[in-house]
Amino acid sequence: MKKLLKYSAFGLGGLVGLMLIVVAIVAATFNPNDYKQQIIDLVQAKKSRTLKLDGDIKLAFWPKIGANLGKVSLSEHKGSAEFAAVDSVKVSLALLPLLKKELIVDTVYVDGVRANIVKYKDGTTNFDDLLSKDEEESQTIKFDIDGVNVTNSAANYSDEGTGAKYSISKLNLKSGHVALAEPIDLETDFTVTANQPAVAANAKLKGNFLVDPATKHFVAKGLDASIKGDLLGGKDVDITASGDIDAKPDTKEFLINSLKLAATGQFSGAKLTIDLSAPELKALKDEVTSKEAKVSLVQEKGSDTFKANLVLADIKGSPKALQSSGITGDISGVQGKRTISGKFSSPFIGNLENLIFDLPKLAGNLDIKDPALPNGGVKGNFNLTLHADAKQELVDSKFDLKVDSTQLNGDVAVASFTKPNIKFNLNADTLDLNKLLGTSSAANPAEKTAANQKPADLSALKNLLLDGKIKIGNLIYQKYRLSGLNVGIKADGTKLALTGLNVKLDDSQIKGNLAISQFAKPLYTFDIDIDRLDVDRYVTANTGATPAATKTSDKPLDLSALKALNADGSLRIGSLKYGKTKASNIRIDLKADGQKLSLNPLAAKVDDSQINASIGISRFSDPIYSFNVNIDKLDADKYITKSDPNSKSPAAKSTGDTPIDLSALKKLNASGEAKIGWLKLANVKTENVSIGLKAADGIATVSPFSANLYQGNMS
Template identity: 60%
Template sequence: MNKYLKYSLFGVGGFVLLLAAIIAIIAATFNPNDYKTQIVQFVLEKKQRTLTIEGDIKLAFWPKLGADLGKVSLSEFKGDKEFAAINGAKVFLSILPLLKKELVIDTIRIDGVRANIVRYKDGSTNFDDLLSKEESQDVKFDIDGIIISNAAVNLTDEVGQRHFTLDKINLKTGHVAKGEPIDLDTQLHIVSASPRLDANLQLKGNLLADAENKRYLAKGLEVALNGAVDSLSKLDVKISGNVEARPEANEFLVEGFKLSAKGDLQGQQLDVSLDAPKLTAQKNQVSSQQVKLNFNRVQGDDTFSAKLAIADLQGSPQAFKSSGISGEIAGKQGARTLAGKFSSPFTGNLETRVFDLPKLVGNVDIKDPALPNGAAKASFNLNTHVDAKQEKVAVNLYAKVDGSNLKGDVALAGFKQSSVKFNLTADKLDLNKLLGTHKAQPKKAAAAKPANLSALKTVLAQGTINIGSLLYDKYQVSNLAAIIKADGNAFTVSPFSAKVDDSQIKGSLGIRNFDRPLYVFDLDIDRINADRYVSSNAGSKPADNKAADLSALKALNASGSLRIGSLKYGKTQSSNIRIDVKADGQKLEANPFSAHVDDSNINASLAVSRFDAPLYSFNVNIDKLDADRYLTKSEAKASGDTPLDLSAVKTLNATGEAKLGWLKLANVKTSNVHIGLKAAGGQVTASPFAADLYQGNMAGSLHVDARSTPVITFKQEMHGVAVGPLLVDAINNNMLDGKGTVKVDITTQGNSVNTLKKTLNGSAALNLADGAIKGVDIAGSIRNLKSKINILKPQSNVGADQRQRTEFSEMTASFKISNGIAHNDDLNMKAPLFRITGSGDIDIGRESVNYLAKPTVVKTLKGQGGAELDALNGLTLPLKITGTFSAPKYNLDLAGVSAALAKSQLLEKIGGEKGAAVQKLLGGDKAGALEGLLGGKKAPAPAGDAAQAAPQSAPASLEDQAKKKLNKLLGF
């Protein structure tokens, strides 16, 4: 800030000198108002600036020359923009000194100064021309005093890209002459946006800045600064004392110097004080009284304090020493306390500016219940050498931290642009002992803008770090080795190697472009066992409906490659993993992403953008994937009504496609799978949804609307598909075989699987050829109809027998699906012996069937037994199918078949009373039927003499006789 105050003083001073020159011209004229034009022209010719004088100029001639100006303004160099202006000024000159080219000025009074000071990018300023020296200006000046009131200055620094506003400036000086101290008393208010600054400054004292003789003086100095500076608020700084310095002669005098500074740093109350009663460095002597520096920080119940004392100095500028530098530190944070002490001898040489702390030793004690032993101890020993003239610092260090040994050396060259070289080694570090087991605090949301690492532009460093073993939490790091380099353009760690648990890591890390950091990496990891880093309850939290917050990725600017030899997670084994990452704050990409996962080779490109509402994009290629191996039994076969959780879909925004050479899912095997996905606004569309399967192919689409109650629409066409193997693999059902086309167009809605089944609506159709219905043999039943018919037995249900099958050459059917029930009334199945039509319902929600199939015998079966069935031509055999999907039942109504045969064909062969008897039998009058079949009456009782005849065989029962008669009639 001193630099900007200097610019302000120089700029305003140049303006004041110009005013003095103008007054000299005015004093030499009788009526200066008659010469305003000439005065303006004079300034324009000499300084290439436009001077504007408003109102009349008032003169005084005795005893002093003087002028009273009104409003005056001065333009920028060779421009019309205002550089400076005043509301009024009064200046008086002594007459006689002018004859000796001496300028003796009475008190200069200036009110309402306004000035715009600019430092350009090339380092020049907009007032350089006002300070230029001319040979004709060899004039001594002597000013009795300067009083400036209500001044304001705007400072613009194009080099540092900063802007300051100084206002409410009031300045008063005593006698001003070249090479003499000046009594100064000033107050001002200063404001800046970057860095944040809003403070009031008061400065008072007897000051001298003699740059020509390199002598600087401040006596009776009193400085007060109040306000806010950067992150510090409630700042209160006070400085007082006497300081005199002749740097080139190595002479310094400090008396009664005191500094105190208090402020609030983001809730931390800071207090710094410095007390230097007396410090003298003269030609042959160096001496001082004890210098004390104290620092205190308080935040709630947490405290930290540090004290530093430099004992008395004795000696000469060529060699002085102190009995020692000593210090103490103390702190408290929660249950943790900290206490330490340090001390060292101190020697120096002001001429060579070499200083040494040959043995800076100390110790630190930490007490904390969270530490394994409740406490930790550390000790250190440093040898520090400072060469201020050469701008070099060298430190050798050794430290012991709770059983860990650290050693190393640090060398620094250059104070303005420091270059650091270092080598640090530690045999072991147990951070659990040092940091304890405090529970991790919840992480605050990361800032959505890149970190400002511009400070690294000034860091020049190179060194090595080697740590034998490092333990933190449950992580064990060993053989850590790194070479670090910073050159102002990049910060790199290369090479880097370490073993973390069972994983060996090698590669490089770095940061470039510090204004907007670019993080770069190139890492190889031989193997990772992810199970040891994943908690047992990972993923147990229920999903919420909020989109993932990836806004922190706006701050990420990264590029790199990661290679992993093998990765184990649960039962999944991956190898040959490669991920190339690129992030620019707008998009995060992993391209390529490749890996061998179990038996699958994956090649993909993945990306996420629009981080506030993430948009995912992907392109995935997998040679083969057995998805069933990744589904647990509870996932693959849920019991009861399974809830449908589509919360992730509501916030999903994604687009991409996946191609799989071979896929097994739910035991269904497909190949050449191609799925395109688009998700936005709670809706997901999978299109195309295509694959080759079971000698055929499928193509269609899937749409899910999860904005409120989930609505699912599924359209699919299968061509040339062998449905038998498909049903066996999909639902373990072997009831149907054949090859052909299946079309499905359905919509459903609900929050559970059962609800989805019961709300199915749409249509389906199938067209199969050369297949079979398994579990029933209709053709066999027709062939064996003779032995099957028993008019005395009722109909019965027969369970499915998978060894039986009904073959067909063609089968077509369409279904109208409403509220989970699929209705069919156009079944058409062709077989060599029969044709089948039918109608009925399939209740998908209840997984049950109620269907009546009607096979009709046709004359198409040739060969053995074919001619014998001519009598059955046109006969319809009702086949009732009921039961559940897993246990269907088939009911072939053989009694009905017998009735049909008797009525439609066999009666033609029977006449008279026998025909009537059969009709009675079919009508239920068994007694009458038997009477008719036996001759129309009962057999007469045998005569008495006949009873004595030779014995005969017992007569057949009436039922047996009826059967024989019927068999004869039917030709059986």
């Protein structure tokens, strides 16, 4: 037996020695670079991709299997564009542990990795052909990696269906020991850019992390993260986060310690700063405790500032029933000479297990001071109740606000957080904006900038789902008075509509509907009825130079602003007064598409004249007018200003020897026809007047021109 063991040992030793000799010979004689072309041809044949091996391949076989690759690149499927590439890779692993399905690897060094990932419109990707089609489950292999060191790497992702593009560049990553279900020390920095949403920032991340998919256990200790750049719709944004987080989402167990979040940046010309601190939160199976958490917000724009502070007091209870002694907060702000301050508080209860939270009664007060307000300031108070079900993505709230004589109340409900569907009701007995906003001087028209010739892009309204009603008994703003306002507002992602509008503006009753659709190039539709309108009430008298003193421009009237108008609607006015002119039964149907504007029909009874017309305008920068006008009878003398013979002005003393200035016709481009059933001009009466006009390039032609004069006619 001893001899058997002895000879067996000799035999085994000889076999091992022979294996070592074979490995040594292979290592000394095998050159993998001799097989480069075969490898390239194999990849081309199997995957229809071009593999490039620019550097030498260096292999080691004992005591560890190792590889050191130079530049390697792989093309797109059946194409020449680069799919992925790497400048160098160095890796080595122990040989014998492989026999026990253990992967023990030294530090892996990777430099210059590049990858271009594309998702096509049909949902497929540019790497689908590389995925294994073997449906057998792979056996678990225990792995142990000493570390990973990645330098100067990049990855790009584009979605052809949505147009989204994301890019990570200048990626550097260094890790400590890597093993399944064990914490990893990790440090990385990179640059990230994107277009949906727009992002251009530099990021850094450092800490000890655990990601265990099997138990769904996630840990971050010593977290130190930051991102700086343009993101979240802001410029020069700087976000930092630090602390310890231990989370088991499935069982809703969380441990948070010394968590701090700080963010600052420029948003719409204002500097915004947010700070959050949560010293400690424990959410276990049977117990929930938390120390005081704080949030502060500061917004600065020039000399204007706004500040808000929120404090959540200690939380105690169980996951099914937790409560806090309350939420408290304060706000303060300065805007010009106006200051605002306020405080609020509310009890807080919740169910962490079902993610249900309630603010049973949030009550607060406001103090606004402004020398522009009637009494130098106003005070008010508000109440709010809120119920939130995060799991069902539902929020319900009711509010009541009273400021001076203004009292608002209503409710707001939100369904779905990814694309909120908002329902609301807003009611007010009196809304006096003069007492809330103060008086403001109107802007000088001369200071207004030129109108934008491009239609406003309202694409953001595609994400708005809204359904609500507004009822206001009286609304006061400057000299205007609105009463009995009732309107429904609905937005479904394709249209924003105001329906059932019913309001009285001063002495005018207004009813109708308005809507906006085609948000990228908005189409405005309307159907409005006004019982009567006194235009003089809203038109400021012109105290400037008289027409005689105004120099006539040789340039045509520029109506380029109409390029931005895309509208289709109808306006009806029962009676209208402007100066000494009175009109009734007015109807105007307007259509505009950015290229042409038409008023058809344009109908009204002006004093004793019934007018039916259609008017068109095109080529807005140098307008071309078209018209067709029918008037049953017209007393022109009624609208011609008679000069005072006793006046000393040159205009009054002018005689028939003074020629009529028709220079305005130089810039007139028009064509059309006017018909008047009965006309009185300079006490001359005519009937069946027909006038055709063509004007272009400084030449005006009146043809045909015909009328019945007394018992005769002229043409």
